[in-house]
Amino acid sequence: MVITEIKIYPLKVRLKEPFVISLGTITHAQNLLIELSTDTGITAQGECSAYSFINGEMLEGQMALAPILAKLWIGKNPLEIAVRLKELDGLLSGNLALKSAFDMALYDLNAKAAGMPLYQYLGGSNDRVLYSDRTVSVGDPAAMAEEAVRYLEAGFQSIKLKLGGPVELDISRVAAIRGAIGRDIPLRTDANQAWSVSEAVRVLKGLEKFNIEHCEEPIAAGDLAGLRFVRSQSPIPIMADESLFDHRDAIRLVQNEACDYFNIKLTKSGGIGNATKIAAIADAAGIPVQVGCFSESRLAITALVHFVLAHKIVVHFDMDSPLMMAEDPVSGGATVAEDGKVELISDSPGIGATIHEKYKDSDRVVLVV
Ligand SMILES: [Mg+2]
Numbered sequence: 176m177v178i179t180e181i182k183i184y185p186l187k188v189r190l191k192e193p194f195v196i197s198l199g200t201i202t203h204a205q206n207l208l209i210e211l212s213t214d215t216g217i218t219a220q221g222e223c224s225a226y227s228f229i230n231g232e233m234l235e236g237q238m239a240l241a242p243i244l245a246k247l248w249i250g251k252n253p254l255e256i257a258v259r260l261k262e263l264d265g266l267l268s269g270n271l272a273l274k275s276a277f278d279m280a281l282y283d284l285n286a287k288a289a290g291m292p293l294y295q296y297l298g299g300s301n302d303r304v305l306y307s308d309r310t311v312s313v314g315d316p317a318a319m320a321e322e323a324v325r326y327l328e329a330g331f332q333s334i335k336l337k338l339g340g341p342v343e344l345d346i347s348r349v350a351a352i353r354g355a356i357g358r359d360i361p362l363r364t365d366a367n368q369a370w371s372v373s374e375a376v377r378v379l380k381g382l383e384k385f386n387i388e389h390c391e392e393p394i395a396a397g398d399l400a401g402l403r404f405v406r407s408q409s410p411i412p413i414m415a416d417e418s419l420f421d422h423r424d425a426i427r428l429v430q431n432e433a434c435d436y437f438n439i440k441l442t443k444s445g446g447i448g449n450a451t452k453i454a455a456i457a458d459a460a461g462i463p464v465q466v467g468c469f470s471e472s473r474l475a476i477t478a479l480v481h482f483v484l485a486h487k488i489v490v491h492f493d494m495d496s497p498l499m500m501a502e503d504p505v506s507g508g509a510t511v512a513e514d515g516k517v518e519l520i521s522d523s524p525g526i527g528a529t530i531h532e533k534y535k536d537s538d539r540v541v542l543v544v
Pocket of ligand 1: 367
């Protein structure tokens with residue numbers, strides 16, 4: 176089998192309401208779709224979601240680079256997954272979001288060629304129903320509390336709060352939310368790097384009494400000495416998100432004893448290949464994993480569900496991006512219910528989900544043959 180054609184599409188999907196975190200505001204998902212065709216007639220899709228302020232990638236840049244990567248694969252055998260992925264790394268370092276779309280399409284193709292749903296191709300079993308948390312944007316304490324109540328009423332079993340400083344305001348945000356939803360609903364927090372080391376210690380100590388499951392990325396990404404110190408002082412477990420892109424970051428976090436949890440996102444890791452390596456490190460180090468998302472559609476979220484079904488070390492699920500979209504551009508795939516229940520119902524080969532034609536921007540498609 177050889178890859179005969181690769182199409183690269185921008186995918187712009189409006190969000191129901193702007194998504195606000197400490198690093199910026201998003202109104203549309205600006206995603207990229209990679210579509211592989213082969214001489215056997217099997218086609219496959221992969222998607223990524225660039226967030227320039229987190230991964231340094233933008234759709235415009237990806238549209239320029241993707242054809243260059245695509246050319247490397249034309250006429251090549253897609254079954255040689257490791258070799259194909261290494262070709263991308265050999266030409267271009269970084270750009271893990273873009274590479275994750277290629278990686279995802281390649282895994283979709285391989286699982287289809289094997290006649291298996293992707294989770295089975297990855298060695299997993301469809302034996303879990305997942306419950307995603309729902310993320311509350313950072314803002315005024317009362318508005319955040321109101322939003323959290325709305326999600327609980329919709330049936331969500333856990334809530335994630337975006338925080339962003341200052342210290343006293345963050346503590347009052349959590350206090351307002353706990354006041355509104357009670358003490359027992361699992362509550363997670365994410366500062367998206369907003370705090371200094373000393374602020375992080377102050378906030379996290381201030382949040383101790385609010386029964387918080389974990390805090391994602393309290394300080395500037397990559398400051399592992401700082402993160403290790405925050406972790407040593409914090410009564411709340413620390414989760415690495417922006418400090419954890421690929422498996423190399425994972426091993427550094429373990430070596431530095433800098434976190435209690437990993438947050439794996441396919442868009443950060445460079446795709447399923449590297450995410451599998453991170454899961455192996457997590458497993459060996461005894462670090463439980465959350466899976467997360469940017470603004471991926473149900474295509475990439477379904478790929479993530481397949482990955483989860485192959486890795487029992489994944490225990491927390493933050494995969495609510497399809498619920499933020501005003502429209503669902505995907506047919507097939509995992510269901511993402513309004514109460515956060517995520518379930519893979521179909522056992523179709525590969526990811527089992529495809530983007531509808533009408534959401535592919537055919538005016539801007541780039542065809543590589
Ligand atoms: Mg995060």
